[in-house]
Amino acid sequence: MNKLIRGAATIVASLSLAGGFAGIAGASSSTTGPYSPNTVKNHTSINTDVKNSNHLTASNRNDQTANTGTVKVDKNTTAGDATSGDANLANTTTVSATVDSSTSSSSALAIDPSMSGDTGSSSTTGPYSPNNVSSSLNDTTKVTNTNDLSVNNDNSQKAATGNVEVSGNTTGGSATSGSVSESNMTTVTFDVTN
Secondary structure: OEEEEOOOOOOOOOOOOOOOOOOOOOEEEEEEOOOOOEEEEEEEEEEEEEEEEEEEEEEEEEEEEEEOOOEEEEOOOEOOOEEOOOEEEEEEEEEEEEEEOHHHHHHHHOOOHHHHOOOEEEEEEOOOOOEEEEEEEEEEEEEEEEEEEEEEEEEEEEEEOOOEEEEOOOEOOOEEOOOEEEEEEEEEEEEEEO
16 A cells, blocks of 8 residues: 655744834924924834745655565476566656745735835924934844755565475476566655745
């Protein structure tokens, strides 16, 4: 029995923008009287969190049993020749899986904070009016890649040549047991790109 279970790949990507670009606008102060302190402050916070979780499992089980026949030349006056057949076992398994989560990772790193549009201005203020315009930006990007790859290969092969017996003959012939050959090849390829 030959069972092959191909691994399932799960990609979870979450992208969040705290204080995103929507609603960000320039602030201004204008037409104020004398001795009027004017303060314009803009603050933008961008938080990006990307999580890629890849779980791949490949499991292969191969059980094979082969036996050549029993050869017996017994109680003949003139015995002929007897030959048992050959027993050949072969198993080949190939598993290939590809997971590419680089798009979500690259997208998170490609966010341009300069596009936030923060502007500030102070104009037409009265005499002796201190003016203060400031902008601040907090950009946090976190990319977490978790790759869990496992392979389980169980191969069991049993081959036996038959019993050969020549006995009780006046003129004995020949008895030949067949040959036995076993082979197993397993190839597993996981290609993960984050």
